Amino acid sequence: MIAKEIVEGIGPIEGVAALEVAGGYINARLDRGLYGRSAVAPDSSAVAARPGKIIVEHTNINPNKAAHIGHLRNAVLGDTFIRILRASGHQVEAQNYIDNTGVQVADVVVGFHFLEKKSPAEVAELARTTRFDYVCWDLYARVGTYYAEHPNAVEWRKATLHEIEAGHGDLNEIGHIVADAIVECHLATMRRLGITYDVLPRESEILHLEFWAAAFELLKEREAIYLETEGKNAGCWVMPGSSFDENKEEEDSKVIVRSNGTVTYVGKDIAYQMWKFGLLGKDFHYALLKEYADGHKIYVSTTEPSEHEPAFGKGTQVYNVIDSRQSYLQDVVVAGLRQLGFTEQAEKSVHFSYEMVALTPRTCAELGLELSEEDKQRSYVEMSGRKGLGVKADDLIDKLIETAQKEVDPRHPEAPAEERRAVAEAIATGALRYFLLKFTRNTVIAFDFQEALSFEGDTGPYVQYAAVRARKILSKLVEQGGELPDFSEALPAAALSRQLADDGLWQLLLAISKIGKAIDGAVNSGEPAHVARYAFQLAQSFNNFYHAYPVLTEENAEKRALLLWMTGYFREQLEQTLTVLGISVPVYM
């Protein structure tokens, strides 16, 4: 009733062909010719640059062992979100924090020095000649079991941490050899997936440049923390529980400085978060760590100035890609900023959280890992670096390439081996990135080899395949001596109106033109999975089109022009979407 009155009273709208009443709803039918025309001959599609700089910190792997699939989820989420932000016009800085002086590195040092009795020179030799991140992976697990059996061995860790902090001695030297070598391994692993960084801020510089001291003074001055005089935390500087959770009381206070005067992890993190916003009053110096063939440079923090050092930090918004298990600590960090009076920055601090990657019992069995009866009943089992329980990133990538190669080789026996290898790599990394992105962030991924190695259905290769098919149609056209018409001439609004009366084609056009919406949605919700989902739907629409509308054999000239234009438009939009996802399109499949 009301709907009918509205329809009758509203009058004609530009671009809308008809309004219909349907069971209390009003359906607007777009003018297909006009809509199509705006896609064939767009006015201007440049994305406007946005003010400010967004810092996205991700990866952050302890440099003491090989990266595993949990780390990959972090890095792929972070890297993709960066690409999404950049696609929507933001200036973004990719940071990867390196804790090269922490307990995890110290434990591997303990392994080399106390268990294996190796000198720094011998460790350096190992780093050069072996699959070092794998060696450390095993050693770290060994140290873990050793601690469990010899509780006193924790003294070794203490001694090691002490030397590393003081900055001298064999233990310190081994620590830096290990951390530097493992960082190189991680960078190489991530590079295989197209992931890179702008700057690597390291804990060693945070320590030597005394970032903490500056933050400590400010925290005391603004009374964000106080010296506890009684109870279990007597002698410690603590942040009251009420600062980060209104339901908390004094007894839930968080220790920031221990009674022995050393700072806790959270305290250091507050100082670091302040630096990211340019609030600390201190800064790093930088050195060029590496430069890739494509010109991309990665800088690393240093204590001494060098020539031509770029400026990092001073962000207006900060995303910390950290798994959801650390949400409590992230809350404390943000509360620290707020208590210091930096309310704006506190609001611009986003814990970009995601659930862990666990393993299915079946995958554990395939890896030869023994599980308790209890674990076998679970739907997934948590990974543990300390126990050496996990799937190494490079092993998984290798396995994916191997699997892809088995599909590629028989399809293209005549192609050069090198080219087939490149195709297999594109498929493997596309499959992996897509697999990690298709789940929304707060879904626990129960990793399963069979599922991850699949190239059919809702997978990266499915999407790549659609893109390859679109390219193939266009290249076949040229091969047959044809050429692309000038669509702006060949497809005036009237022609589009005629051709788009076909619902199948109209639906495809609607699907293709929604990329901007998908990206905006992903930015607003912080959900890269939206873009992955859009890519899949787009590929589905195209595969459908591919079967329903033979392009090159179409005899009606106007329709053929439309089909060719659609193919090209699809190809363009899908490739753009895949680029945002960090997935490349192989030359053939």
Next chain:
RNA sequence: GCGCCCAUAGCUCAGCUGGAUAGAGCGUCUGGCUACGAACCAGAAGGUCGGGUGUUCGAAUCACUCUGGGCGCACCA
């Protein structure tokens, strides 16, 4: 004990700020390759959205509650 998260088809997951007959993929069953290459497509079967109460014209979506899972809650990082 307190806090956060999750529960949707046999399995794995979507479902954005509540809106029309709840969607994919896998698996199962039927069909489709002398081809713009089937890593594909078409079709079928399969769900009282964990239970309950409430708010609303309207709830998978919001609130409360119960049940069953997961993860946190150190002078560890």
